[in-house]
Amino acid sequence: MTGDTPHNLMIRKLGRIFHLCEEERQALQDLPMQVAVVKADHDIVSIGDRPHQCCMVLQGFTCVYKLSYQGRRQIMALHVPGDIPDLQSLHLKVMDVSIASITPCTVGFIQHEDMRRLCDRYPRLTAAFWRETLVDASIFREWLLSVGQRDAYARMAHLLCELLIRLKAVGLVEEGNTFDLPITQSEMADAVGISAVHVSRTFQALRANGLVETEKMKITIPDWDKLKQAGEFDPLYLHLDEGIAA
Numbered sequence: 745m746t747g748d749t750p751h752n753l754m755i756r757k758l759g760r761i762f763h764l765c766e767e768e769r770q771a772l773q774d775l776p777m778q779v780a781v782v783k784a785d786h787d788i789v790s791i792g793d794r795p796h797q798c799c800m801v802l803q804g805f806t807c808v809y810k811l812s813y814q815g816r817r818q819i820m821a822l823h824v825p826g827d828i829p830d831l832q833s834l835h836l837k838v839m840d841v842s843i844a845s846i847t848p849c850t851v852g853f854i855q856h857e858d859m860r861r862l863c864d865r866y867p868r869l870t871a872a873f874w875r876e877t878l879v880d881a882s883i884f885r886e887w888l889l890s891v892g893q894r895d896a897y898a899r900m901a902h903l904l905c906e907l908l909i910r911l912k913a914v915g916l917v918e919e920g921n922t923f924d925l926p927i928t929q930s931e932m933a934d935a936v937g938i939s940a941v942h943v944s945r946t947f948q949a950l951r952a953n954g955l956v957e958t959e960k961m962k963i964t965i966p967d968w969d970k971l972k973q974a975g976e977f978d979p980l981y982l983h984l985d986e987g988i989a990a
Contacts, residue, residue: 750777750802750852753914757826760913760984761879762872771866777852782845789830793839797853800828804849805927808841809934819935821884822846822907822927826914831877834859847926875983882981891937894976899936900946901975904956908965909979921965
């Protein structure tokens with residue numbers, strides 16, 4: 745967590761999309777949270793569940809997914825540290841998606857009753873969490889456009905651009921636009937809607953064109969402008985503070 749406490753990570757993430765006063769930051773700092781370690785490839789919450797808590801990703805990557813009747817998985821979102829992937833469970837009683845760890849994860853569980861008390865006492869925090877869910881919806885719309893209208897090369901470039909910006913927003917990008925991407929080719933395929941073999945070929949093409957460099961689980965973006973152009977990437981849909989997406 746790069747020295748961040750669980751609560752500071754939440755404050756940093758919300759602060760990128762909503763101005764928080766000092767009293768609101770302290771209220772978030774005081775929010776009860778139970779920290780737990782989750783192994784890789786484990787459902788944190790499953791479709792049909794009726795959860796009484798939300799989870800915040802503290803370390804690692806999680807995904808939102810659904811299965812077809814034939815058992816084929818579609819990953820509908822990737823979540824990085826600072827995200828609360830099941831925030832909607834505050835208001836939707838039954839989960840209509842599953843949320844799973846992609847890597848070994850540390851997560852913070854926050855009881856719904858504590859979240860509701862916080863929001864009742866600090867109405868602006870209600871607005872901040874609402875904005876968080878609206879940004880999630882905006883990301884979902886952009887993913888839908890990618891899967892429906894962009895070719896595999898552009899889809900992959902666009903996703904890498906997005907992950908770079910989202911990880912930078914929570915301080916998880918190293919100098920030189922380098923970040924950890926501990927996601928298998930199969931998981932990437934489920935996210936962008938192509939085969940794992942096609943993912944491998946697409947990464948080869950991106951490397952050959954000098955748009956990405958890979959070393960084990962690390963990705964480096966040597967030419968940000970060219971990658972943005974290849975992915976048709978406009979960070980507007982992430983609704984982050986000015987300067988984060990530069």
